Amino acid sequence: MTLVRSDATPVIESRSGVPDLEALYRAHAPTVARWAAKLAGPLADVDDLVHEIFLVVRRRLPEFRGDAQVTTWLYRITERVAQESRRRDRFRRWFSRARHLEIERTMAPPHLTPVDEFERRQSSETVYRILDRLPGKYRNVLILFELEELSGEEIATLTGLKLATVWVHLHRARARFIAEMKRDSGRRT
């Protein structure tokens, strides 16, 4: 489940000593895709995100010296690309693609769409609406802890934060999440 654990997969190096992109992709693409989906939210096109992430990886691969774990390095790239994607999505909501997705999500009645799938989508939208109001550092730690089910120690490894900082961010993220959730439900009633 966790990326930290998947880091155990050996990264095959090419003759030049630089990790091989193909091997990196084979070992980490599923995890990167899962992170991307969770960090960017339900409106994101995960195919494109993974593509963008690995384009960055390919470009920056020669600079990777192994000072950090591969997973930490990949996570940071994923975080940045996902953040960009969220910025784009805010803009995108106004236009046809968002319209298409939103209509699709809104309109599917439960008897044809499985109820759980429908509710999951609704809840997912609500969760990300609330998460998007949190500062990025709190938002991502909360996602990694609650959605990705990483431990504090794993989050610290992945993000490069001190463990104490992870706990502080998580405490504050939870408090903000509850506050925003109440505000959100107040607005809807």
Add this chain to the structure above:
Amino acid sequence: MKEPMARGRQTDADERTPIRDRWSARPSGDGDEALAGALLRSAAAVPPFPAKNLAEVAARLRSRERHLPRTWAWQIAVAFGLLLFGGALYAAVLHILRGPSLRALPAVVPVSMPASAPVRRPHSVVAPPPAPVLSPEPEPSSIVRAEETRAPRLAFRGATQESVATKVSLEPPPALPPSPSALAQESRLLAGALHKLRQERDPGQALAMLDEHRARFGANGALEPEANVTRIEALLRLGRHDQALGLLDGLALTTAGVGREMLVARAELRAEKGRRAAALNDFNLLLSADAPPDVVSERALYGRATCRAQMGDGAGARADLEQYLARFPTGRFAAQARAAIGK
């Protein structure tokens, strides 16, 4: 002074306490944390990224082309579209504002210069053009705009000092306050409704603005079709399916553009209300055209299978489900389809 500092240190210490229990792992309950846990749990249940898609991305990467990812291409397309739309809007506004004066222009031109010879602004002109030149007898309807647009044009075209002298003594017509066009007012209302609906997630307020739009512009408003689509979306968000279906029933929908989305929504709502024959017509219409393999086709195919099954057409339903699995093997209804046909 010491007390707040001590309290601050205490807070910091509390915040550093490790958290071991996840909200998303808690059982359902009534408290805020249980509610948050339930929400997070449902958002965490993301299906794994299909291996097929991973392979496709790998192929795109392997191609080594410097092509832009699809999202960028999409962004560029939107930017280009916006540019076109902005240009068109600007041209439309100019057309509306200048329309009367342009129509009146031929009547004005002869007064200040001969129409036969094209007159160019001489290069030697240093001083700015003289005061605005007005037609002696402007048409009442075009008075205000003529003042704004005709005079500078005439001056630009090199009106002589003499002609100015003869015209300038004329009293300018009384200025009327310009009123925003009906289209601009409609656009503002509709944009407001869309903002309420999409940005603020407030379909109730969006509906109120759409009601205001209808009250002011009636069914003949230039943007009534767009308002109607927005109204349907708002009603669906409010869970008022009957009303949404009522509106959708009144639309002559085609399989082009947003019509496809409306059509599949209507089919599903009709099926939900037990109007299966009508639903089947819509699904057939969607699937008979050259349907692209998108989410609308996916919903239509699965919806038709459901309708056929409910109407006792087992063979038809099975054929649809098999077609569904062939076209959308990792689709959102794939598991149900496989279960239904025992694969």
